[in-house]
Amino acid sequence: MNAPLNISRRTFIKATALVAGGLVIAFAIPQAKRFLLPGETKAPADAGGSKLPAPNAFLRIGTDNTITVLLAHSEMGQSIWTTLPMLIAEELDADWSKIQVEHAGAAPQYVHTAYGIQITGGSSTTWSEFDRYRQAGALTRALLINAAAQELGVAKETLRTENGFVVSADKKISYGELAEAAAKLETPTTVVLKDPKDWKIIGKATKRLDSAAKINGTAKFGQDVQFEGLKTAMVARAPVFGGKVKSFDASASKQIKGVQNVVQVPTGVAVIADNYWSAKQGRDALKIDWDLGPNAGLDSKKMVEDYRALAATTGTVAAKTGDSQAALKQAKTVVKAEYIAPYLAHSPMEPLNCTVKIDKDACEIWTGTQMQTTDQAAAAKILGLKPEQVTIHTLFLGGGFGRRANPAADFVSEAVQVAKAAGVPVKTVWSREDDVKGGYYRPMFLHQANIALDDKGLPIAWEHTAVGQSIMLGTPFETVMIKDGVDATSVEGTADSPYLKGIANHQVQLHTVKADIPVLWWRSVGHSHTAFVMESLIDELANAAKRDPLEYRRELLKDHPRHLAALNLAAEKADWEKPLPKGVFRGIAVHESFGSFVAQVAEVSVNAGEVKVHRMISAIDCGLAVNPESLTAQMQSSVSFGLGAALQSEITFKDGQVQQSNFHDYQVLRMKDMPKVEVYIVPSTEKMGGVGEPGLPPVAPAVTNAIFAATGKRIRTLPIGTQLA
Amino acid sequence: MIKLNINGKDESLDAPEDMPILWALRDVLHMTGTKFGCGMAQCGACTVHLDGQPIRSCITPVSMAAGKKITTIEAMQEDQVGQVVQAAWREIDVVQCGYCQSGQIMAATALLTTNHKPTDADIDAAMSGNICRCGTYPRIRAAIHAAAEKLA
Numbered sequence: 001m002n003a004p005l006n007i008s009r010r011t012f013i014k015a016t017a018l019v020a021g022g023l024v025i026a027f028a029i030p031q032a033k034r035f036l037l038p039g040e041t042k043a044p045a046d047a048g049g050s051k052l053p054a055p056n057a058f059l060r061i062g063t064d065n066t067i068t069v070l071l072a073h074s075e076m077g078q079s080i081w082t083t084l085p086m087l088i089a090e091e092l093d094a095d096w097s098k099i100q101v102e103h104a105g106a107a108p109q110y111v112h113t114a115y116g117i118q119i120t121g122g123s124s125t126t127w128s129e130f131d132r133y134r135q136a137g138a139l140t141r142a143l144l145i146n147a148a149a150q151e152l153g154v155a156k157e158t159l160r161t162e163n164g165f166v167v168s169a170d171k172k173i174s175y176g177e178l179a180e181a182a183a184k185l186e187t188p189t190t191v192v193l194k195d196p197k198d199w200k201i202i203g204k205a206t207k208r209l210d211s212a213a214k215i216n217g218t219a220k221f222g223q224d225v226q227f228e229g230l231k232t233a234m235v236a237r238a239p240v241f242g243g244k245v246k247s248f249d250a251s252a253s254k255q256i257k258g259v260q261n262v263v264q265v266p267t268g269v270a271v272i273a274d275n276y277w278s279a280k281q282g283r284d285a286l287k288i289d290w291d292l293g294p295n296a297g298l299d300s301k302k303m304v305e306d307y308r309a310l311a312a313t314t315g316t317v318a319a320k321t322g323d324s325q326a327a328l329k330q331a332k333t334v335v336k337a338e339y340i341a342p343y344l345a346h347s348p349m350e351p352l353n354c355t356v357k358i359d360k361d362a363c364e365i366w367t368g369t370q371m372q373t374t375d376q377a378a379a380a381k382i383l384g385l386k387p388e389q390v391t392i393h394t395l396f397l398g399g400g401f402g403r404r405a406n407p408a409a410d411f412v413s414e415a416v417q418v419a420k421a422a423g424v425p426v427k428t429v430w431s432r433e434d435d436v437k438g439g440y441y442r443p444m445f446l447h448q449a450n451i452a453l454d455d456k457g458l459p460i461a462w463e464h465t466a467v468g469q470s471i472m473l474g475t476p477f478e479t480v481m482i483k484d485g486v487d488a489t490s491v492e493g494t495a496d497s498p499y500l501k502g503i504a505n506h507q508v509q510l511h512t513v514k515a516d517i518p519v520l521w522w523r524s525v526g527h528s529h530t531a532f533v534m535e536s537l538i539d540e541l542a543n544a545a546k547r548d549p550l551e552y553r554r555e556l557l558k559d560h561p562r563h564l565a566a567l568n569l570a571a572e573k574a575d576w577e578k579p580l581p582k583g584v585f586r587g588i589a590v591h592e593s594f595g596s597f598v599a600q601v602a603e604v605s606v607n608a609g610e611v612k613v614h615r616m617i618s619a620i621d622c623g624l625a626v627n628p629e630s631l632t633a634q635m636q637s638s639v640s641f642g643l644g645a646a647l648q649s650e651i652t653f654k655d656g657q658v659q660q661s662n663f664h665d666y667q668v669l670r671m672k673d674m675p676k677v678e679v680y681i682v683p684s685t686e687k688m689g690g691v692g693e694p695g696l697p698p699v700a701p702a703v704t705n706a707i708f709a710a711t712g713k714r715i716r717t718l719p720i721g722t723q724l725a
Numbered sequence: 726m727i728k729l730n731i732n733g734k735d736e737s738l739d740a741p742e743d744m745p746i747l748w749a750l751r752d753v754l755h756m757t758g759t760k761f762g763c764g765m766a767q768c769g770a771c772t773v774h775l776d777g778q779p780i781r782s783c784i785t786p787v788s789m790a791a792g793k794k795i796t797t798i799e800a801m802q803e804d805q806v807g808q809v810v811q812a813a814w815r816e817i818d819v820v821q822c823g824y825c826q827s828g829q830i831m832a833a834t835a836l837l838t839t840n841h842k843p844t845d846a847d848i849d850a851a852m853s854g855n856i857c858r859c860g861t862y863p864r865i866r867a868a869i870h871a872a873a874e875k876l877a
Contacts, residue, residue, distance in 0.1 A: 213823075216798065217756075223760070277748040349858050350760070398823070640860020663768050668856060670862075674862035
């Protein structure tokens with residue numbers, strides 16, 4: 001890891017003088033292959049990297065010694081505002097108290113090092129930036145040393161760096177004092193990264209840099225954007241997906257004080273007003289005649305029946321080894337089960353919003369987004385501008401969970417349409433009801449499995465069928481994510497299951513349902529349902545085999561050391577072998593997602609049909625834990641998000657309409673239902689994985705497996721809701 | 726014109742009587758620390774104090790605040806309990822996305838002002854109206870206990 005890196009071969013580096021003095025470091029990694037942007041059918045040959053519009057910086061050193069780190073990713077709670085600066089500060093030997101952080105704009109040099117577009121998602125920020133941000137720090141340090149050597153007239157080998165200073169035998173010069181001179185020097189083509197044994201910051205639990213602003217109300221989210229002349233808009237959207245405006249009467253709406261204008265946009269009718277309250281009242285007063293379109297009969301109960309009928313037909317093969325059907329026919333013991341996971345809304349605490357200001361040949365957008373260049377391209381297309389004419393200002397995201405990373409750029413596109421139609425700068429704001437009813441849900445999935453067991457109770461054949469909508473179909477990501485008719489996000493966690501790898505006869509089939517319900521990745525994507533299904537099924541098999549669920553998993557996962565390490569650590573910390581207080585029962589689950597391996601033990605009691613989760617013991621192997629503090633926070637967060645969904649959340653349809661509307665009927669986890677969460681990290685030098693999502697998939701099955709232990713009732717449909725009453 | 730007392734300061738604002746305090750604060754007075762989350766008193770993001778009591782400003786019209794004192798997150802640094810709560814929040818590294826935290830801190834400060842040693846059950850009762858989608862609940866609980874110790 002500490003070998004010299006030849007940067008010039010794989011990256012384009014530029015050091016330039018700041019207008020106001022100081023040093024700017026920019027990198028760009030040429031991308032041969034990347035995800036497409038809206039409007040593209042194939043990626044340009046020089047996609048990413050080759051053009052460097054100014055300002056293109058990863059870090060700035062001011063003459064006042066401040067070090068400003070620019071984030072190519074969005075801060076949405078996952079603490080990347082702190083973790084990426086840790087990487088730079090480590091290599092730079094920076095004074096941590098002088099670090100400032102800003103979101104970068106939308107520009108080619110900030111594209112994801114693996115995905116080629118600017119995106120914060122897939123629990124990938126830390127591992128994908130681990131080299132780039134450390135290199136930026138190391139390169140800057142080298143330049144500062146060279147500048148000091150020149151100024152002091154000594155060989156650079158005689159100098160070292162410490163806490164924001166270059167230090168010689170008898171002098172120390174601050175980075176700020178050297179910044180201007182360093183900016184004029186030729187950029188080194190190689191840098192040496194620190195040996196991990198010399199790390200002072202990486203691997204140390206580090207508190208967040210955004211705490212102060214987030215506890216006193218000064219942190220700025222998209223909702224908080226305000227400037228002279230800015231209006232607020234709310235859009236009345238069709239009550240049924242695919243519906244359209246036939247006609248509308250805005251006369252009552254225009255009587256509301258503060259309502260300035262009412263305009264039709266592709267997604268509905270927008271009321272533009274001086275403030276939210278007027279916009280909302282104006283929208284309530286609209287009379288719209290809707291053409292509800294082909295989905296006016298949409299009904300969740302009917303959809304489940306349709307999915308079940310589809311499951312009985314032949315699907316697209318996502319994985320196949322041997323002849324599972326023949327093996328099932330000969331088997332003495334067969335376990336059959338059907339599982340259902342519902343549509344889910346992300347419902348981040350900050351309702352969606354986007355501020356748009358359109359000028360001649362330019363557009364400025366202020367929002368919380370996880371996908372800047374996609375939003376930029378979508379806005380440019382609507383306005384007939386070039387992407388570089390669209391400036392994206394990323395504010396803090398009041399939660400993302402995938403909702404603010406939309407390949408269709410839905411809320412940004414709509415806001416651009418509203419501002420274009422209104423002819424004034426507009427902040428388009430969604431209400432909570434708009435958020436809950438507005439689509440882009442985790443798709444509903446139905447799974448069926450037929451599993452044959454041998455005399456020892458071990459699986460020898462596994463026939464698995466999944467039915468659900470594709471997240472990627474029809475998006476610019478389709479070409480990368482859908483292979484041979486199989487959307488990878490529909491079968492992640494099943495087709496690549498470690499359990500199936502050990503079974504000579506297995507098959508996973510997929511039925512991709514075409515529907516007009518907009519679907520999207522929801523924290524942990526396909527794993528959010530496949531882990532529930534697979535880890536429940538394994539529990540069913542252990543029960544059929546009359547084996548202890550932990551010991552049964554250990555045997556099946558004997559060739560999967562990272563699964564085993566997480567499983568064993570969680571079991572050990574949970575004292576799996578020891579009895580629990582009367583009425584409390586355990587369940588266990590383990591799952592790999594986003595390159596990390598997480599096992600969880602849930603301690604649960606069930607009284608009068610009420611489920612109480614007392615404690616969740618989590619163990620994770622994510623390779624190097626760069627910031628154990630934020631890792632722990634993300635594991636706690638995943639338990640909360642996953643448990644709320646497992647216990648209570650679902651989006652359902654009747655007469656074409658979403659039946660839920662706000663937090664009273666789309667219920668999420670609250671303080672009183674939050675268990676104690678213990679987090680243990682497997683010491684690991686394996687390949688780095690993510691931490692934002694992998695803690696979520698095992699939550700539901702750990703809890704439902706504990707419910708089975710407590711009551712003998714197997715929960716096969718989420719949410720748990722009132723099934724135990 | 727409606728007269729309100731906000732963080733100890735008298736303000737006159739041009740707003741309809743039925744406008745919720747939340748929007749008067751945010752859109753008329755440009756005080757954006759208080760957050761909009763649900764608009765129906767389900768999530769607590771908009772929590773402010775009215776004469777010291779925690780209320781949901783998204784459903785409370787400005788007319789109800791006449792003659793009373795509104796206190797918001799912007800004044801917590803000057804509040805004896807509020808500043809201890811904020812310090813505990815930083816010590817425990819509570820926040821994640823941060824959007825709900827103004828409301829959480831207002832609710833926690835109201836709790837600790839009247840109850841100097843809240844039990845876990847007290848915390849459940851006082852804080853379960855404040856949703857956090859990031860799941861900072863264990864840290865909020867720990868920070869409230871830590872603040873209570875400082876205030877003892």
